[in-house]
Amino acid sequence: MPDTNTEKKNVPAPTLELLATLYTLDQLKSYVHDRPQIALAGRSNVGKSSLINALARRKKLAKVSSEPGKTRSVNLFEVKPDGFCLTDLPGYGYARRGHEERRSWAELIQNYLEKTPALRALALLIDCRIPTQESDRVMADFAKAHKLPVIPILTKADKCTLKERSAQMKTWERILGVKPVAVSSVSKLGIDELWARLREAGRIEEVEEAAVTAENAAENIESPASAE
Ligand SMILES: Nc1nc2c(ncn2[C@@H]2O[C@H](COP(=O)(O)OP(=O)(O)OP(=O)(O)O)[C@@H](O)[C@H]2O)c(=O)[nH]1
Numbered sequence: 001m002p003d004t005n006t007e008k009k010n011v012p013a014p015t016l017e018l019l020a021t022l023y024t025l026d027q028l029k030s031y032v033h034d035r036p037q038i039a040l041a042g043r044s045n046v047g048k049s050s051l052i053n054a055l056a057r058r059k060k061l062a063k064v065s066s067e068p069g070k071t072r073s074v075n076l077f078e079v080k081p082d083g084f085c086l087t088d089l090p091g092y093g094y095a096r097r098g099h100e101e102r103r104s105w106a107e108l109i110q111n112y113l114e115k116t117p118a119l120r121a122l123a124l125l126i127d128c129r130i131p132t133q134e135s136d137r138v139m140a141d142f143a144k145a146h147k148l149p150v151i152p153i154l155t156k157a158d159k160c161t162l163k164e165r166s167a168q169m170k171t172w173e174r175i176l177g178v179k180p181v182a183v184s185s186v187s188k189l190g191i192d193e194l195w196a197r198l199r200e201a202g203r204i205e206e207v208e209e210a211a212v213t214a215e216n217a218a219e220n221i222e223s224p225a226s227a228e
């Protein structure tokens with residue numbers, strides 16, 4: 001019998017690399033990227049950027065703040081060696097920002113979600129301590145309407161009791177029909193399980209991989225590496 005524990009240890013942990021930071025609709029529209037993408041969406045302060053750092057096992061890859069409204073851009077991170085991307089989005093539902101700023105973020109999030117054909121899944125982050133919010137239900141409905149698979153993630157699990165957590169698990173499993181993953185970016189609870197779910201959802205099929213390899217080869221022919 002093979003020792004599965006040893007096998008697991010030998011699988012290299014994925015790393016994350018920042019590919020693009022897009023602040024405006026124009027930047028978003030002109031950034032063409034066909035790799036499969038999984039978006040991290042959720043209310044401001046739910047812990048999206050912290051989760052990117054926990055997944056990457058780095059402290060400052062994505063900007064984090066205790067002040068809601070920290071992330072103002074669409075940030076694409078490539079998962080290596082897998083090849084798909086995780087996208088850190090600005091948060092929604094934060095009332096204290098100016099109307100104009102909130103409108104422009106909402107527009108950016110909506111455009112990204114509606115106009116990214118390579119979007120494979122929505123990782124919907126929900127604070128495990130907060131009762132179900134209308135804005136999260138709207139996001140869940142959006143995913144359903146667009147037939148987008150959802151990976152529900154209950155964040156800040158280190159801050160809630162087991163009882164609270166299991167009640168939230170049940171609620172969101174009922175709403176989405178999918179079992180959530182409870183995570184903590186502080187204690188790292190659930191990070192391995194989440195990686196497994198993300199890698200499954202973002203897996204590049206062989207046909208796609210061949211296309212990407214061909215695309216990369218073509219790029220290298222068109223623009224040989226220069227040492228400027
Ligand atoms: N205890 C605890 N705190 C967390 C956890 N994840 C995030 N936080 C804290 O929550 C606050 C917000 O975290 P961010 O990662 O910036 O949240 P965000 O969802 O990216 O916020 P926006 O960019 O504003 O949308 C920070 O003070 C983090 O330190 C967690 O798992 N446990």
Ligand SMILES: [Mg+2]
Pocket residue numbers: 048049050063064070071089090091
């Ligand atoms: Mg953020």
